[in-house]
Amino acid sequence: MNPSVVRLAVIGSRASWGRLLGITAGVAVGVTLALLLGGAYQGLGARDERSSWMYASGEYVVGGDTGPGAVTADMASLGDDRVALAHTTDRHEGDRIVRLDLAAPTTSSVTIPGITDLPQPGEYYASPALIDRIAQVPPDELGDRFGTLTGTISDSALASPDSLVVVVGARTSALIERPAAQIVTSFTDVPHRAGTNYQTVAIVGAIAVLFPVLLLVSIVTGLGAVARRERFATLRLIGATPRTVAAIAAVETSATSLIGALIGVLLAALLGPVAALVSVDDGVFFPSDLAVTPLTAATVVAVTVAASAITAGGRIRRAGIGPLGQTKQQAEKTPSLLRLVPLAGGLGILIATTVAVLAGLLVPRVGTLVVIGFTITTVGLLVAGPYLTLLAGGIMARRSKTAAGVIAGNRIRRTPVATFRSVSGLVVAVFMVSVFAGAATTADQSVAPNDGPGLLPVSTLIQYLDSTPAATDPARTEAARGRLAAISGVTQVTTIFTIDSGEGPDANRLLISADAVNDLNLGIVPSAPVVSVNSDALSGAPAVFTPAEATDVAELTPRILLIGTNGSPAAIERARTALQAGTIAGTGWMPAGTRTDLADDRLQSMAASFANLAYLGIGVATLIAGLSLAIATISAMIDRRRMLALLRLLGMNLAGLRRIITLEAAAPLLSVMAISIGLGFLVADLILVGLTNGGRSVGWPDARYIGALLASAVLALAAVAVAVSRLGKNTDLAAIRYE
Amino acid sequence: MTALIQARGLRKFFGTTDALRGIDLDIQRGEVVAVMGPSGSGKSSLLHCLAGVLLPDSGTVSVGGTVITALSEARRSALRLKEFGFVFQFGQLLPDLTAVDNVTIPLLLGGMKRRQALTAARGWLDRLGLEVAADQLPGELSGGEAQRVAIARALVTQPSVLFADEPTGSLDSLAAENVLTAMLELVRKAGTTLVMITHDPRTAAYADREIIVRDGQLAATDRVGVK
């Protein structure tokens, strides 16, 4: 190719440099995000793999019993190839600690990843984050729970630098008494826990973020299309063949996107450590988790360059630039009703699945169906967008009373595809955030339990007692009660009893002695030696007391200790530690928890653990979509500046021009966004109802959702405002000539 | 009787180019004036200055006694909307709007109701023989039809002055003849003042007066006071 021809094509004007800069920046942003997301995908897999040993399991030990499948507990020695293990979730100031209690002979051949030897009774190994925390708070709030620190669990066996994990040595005889004790032979080949779920979410998230990025690149490469078309037409006039022109466009674009992609690789490397600070599922990443291999980076760069070259060349050839320059504006094909088909199909799948589930039909692979339905709906929204835009534009063109409305409405109606493209990034972001916020509403409702008069205070710890004779020995319980009451910050300790066999009015009720119940301060109590209360009072339901049939708690079995505290975290942690430490230990295998803790355990949903990642992804997507909208609006304005200046010449003032540009962006944005929000919540409800068998449905979204919506609205407005602010300069009558 | 348009001492520079070099010109109400002259002599610059589209570097233009060169851009916009109509060589219709919608724009800008504006626009299109083309897009019109739509749009507000810059410059002679006679008929009937740039002496012959611009100045015979 003749170099001077290339120079003529590329180095046209300042505007064309701006264009190349725009492409470079757009591609750089895109590649950065793609690499970071790819890293997150790898990282989520890697950390699940590293931490899988914690979920080792085996046959359950049933203390004393010899039920089917149970291992008898008459095992003074376990043998060298087996260990007894109990897995519990402990807490400290709201954060969960994975606690493994382990009993093994000193000669055991079983190994645990990340630690050198198995802990002996009284010893423990902890993760670095937990060791730090133990060092920072008084021992009676945390450290006393575990014994003597003998070593650190290395990072190679931890999901995240934030992971709180402890492996505590225990005596075999004590451990196998526990209902949750298991016999485990290996910690090394444990199947992954929820890894695939997390990665599915990462993929959906990647699509949600990459879509606006691709859009940005496509909008940016279309920048200054009019001026460019004229320049290429000049080339054609002086004899360049269509193939030459397409080749020039391809070379120009691939060179630019190569530079952009390399900058992207650099940015991804620089931003990796920052991205690692995003907390997913209770923990940030190790920076090395997000590191991208050179091979991946090279592949992404190569694909980006090839794709942009092919698109650019193809676009030029399709534009059909003839030697006669100012070709007549190419009319867009009018989108047809058929574009609603995929959207209807996706919704159809979701609705059918939900209806079938609710009707009690056995639906195989509900989860997969829901993901497929959701994906098709998202794609369907994008396919349907131009048609909906066409409808909105048509209505506006017909109904408008002002010149600006007529002009904007007709513009939208004639170019629905291009118009929708400029807002589609925000539309997808809003759709995703609505689905997510809708789906997350249930989790949020249950994580923050209500507190108030007549309800068990959230500052009260609930300790369930084991059913072993030792744990339910009334004298022992009394002693524990006394010691707990002596802890500073503990306001009162109440023992709750149950009857042993489930007959009569006291069955399934919690029984409390009359003296103790008044201290609880939970409302009106009938006068009786023993009163009974509804069991869901412990999970936050209003307490309703009735006289019990039983008349003496001495005949009943202690089941639960309620430890009232003054609400300070230190007091709660002191009581919790005392319950696990030597003085009281043995009351219950499950660590004590407040109502909040227990509700969190029950309803720890995927949506909640992904909140950070989801809102971050949506934030990034919204930002990029806003940027795209700004660029698209500005470039539409520049491409049409002659027309806009003409309107000024006819006597339209700047305010009128501003109204045109604003309407052209806002009308499709608002109409399609309203549809996105509505669809988003519908889809969220279908997903929830489908996946939980009708057990949950969508509630009101939380503040973050409103925040995200407001942010995208503000961003869209800012984008349009930026474009509009340049209107005066771009339509200056002295700069544009009419002949 | 004072002239409708009075230009005094108009000078206009584009960088170092001296496009207008001191022009004095009077145009009477209802007059049809043809502006002629070689390419690059400053005809379009003069027209734009008279219409308040460009501001001269020195000199004044007054229309109906108002000194428009002293008005703000917003006031000049309002004046253009109310008092002036424009027709250019080509490419002045909004490509997304049908012919009739194009014609309604100045009326809508003036605050007229959409329905009324559409009726009025159709009336003007009929008068220019464009009944069938009313609902077509500019891209679907022939060059002559497009020019007649532009004329309808310029006249629909019944302006006192119509500025035309080579309105038939892109048409073949038959189409040019048709467009021109239609425009002149409407202008004469309404008593509209017409300032029309043309290269074609036959076109100029329809005018009440020809003025010739050379090197940014009027030819001697056209100067104010020399008649």
Ligand SMILES: Nc1ncnc2c1ncn2[C@@H]1O[C@H](COP(=O)(O)OP(=O)(O)OP(=O)(O)O)[C@@H](O)[C@H]1O
């Ligand atoms: N916006 C502008 N920027 C720079 N130079 C200009 C501009 N407008 C006009 N000129 C210059 O001013 C001079 C007069 O231009 P003008 O367009 O008025 O001529 P014209 O008589 O209308 O020519 P034509 O018959 O070719 O249309 C020319 O030399 C032209 O190059």
Ligand SMILES: [Mg+2]
């Ligand atoms: Mg000219």
